[in-house]
Amino acid sequence: MASPAKLAHVVLRTGQLPEMVDWYMQVLEGRLVFSNDMLAFITYDEEHHRVAFLATGASQRPTDAHSGLHHVAFTYDSLGDLLGTYERLKAVGVQPFWTINHGPTTSMYYEDPDGNHIELQIDNFSTDAELNEFFESGAFDTNPIGVDFDADELVVRFAAGEPLADLVRRP
Numbered sequence: 001m002a003s004p005a006k007l008a009h010v011v012l013r014t015g016q017l018p019e020m021v022d023w024y025m026q027v028l029e030g031r032l033v034f035s036n037d038m039l040a041f042i043t044y045d046e047e048h049h050r051v052a053f054l055a056t057g058a059s060q061r062p063t064d065a066h067s068g069l070h071h072v073a074f075t076y077d078s079l080g081d082l083l084g085t086y087e088r089l090k091a092v093g094v095q096p097f098w099t100i101n102h103g104p105t106t107s108m109y110y111e112d113p114d115g116n117h118i119e120l121q122i123d124n125f126s127t128d129a130e131l132n133e134f135f136e137s138g139a140f141d142t143n144p145i146g147v148d149f150d151a152d153e154l155v156v157r158f159a160a161g162e163p164l165a166d167l168v169r170r171p
Contacts, residue, residue, distance in 0.1 A: 015058050017037075040053045
């Protein structure tokens, strides 16, 4: 049996096609690949489209009572990239509703115009062995959700040159 080589894209139903396209292009620093009145594709890398939008007229915001997708996560290469994105978005009024160090990741959760949750994150461990050691330590069993952090405080600590290992270590 063969497994997929990658996750290609996510498609979201919306009643706010222009607003959703604009928000995702801003947040992901993406570019528009295709758009008409019914459909839009954006990407931020070599894939022809990573996020697509289908104009269905949908207007109900997702809640915890709805089954289906909880969130989509996008991983950055470095803490500097994640924090730079946080500062860029904050400057235009786009703020995370939750910032948390899950242990395996340092994550910032945002809500798009339709109420979908988007996670921007970095991996906290540089190797699978380090990640497995964390899981085997029991720390994740004790707290599988993580510890909230103050994003502005993390920006200051990063700018001050605090070691990366200290910045991403979950208390």
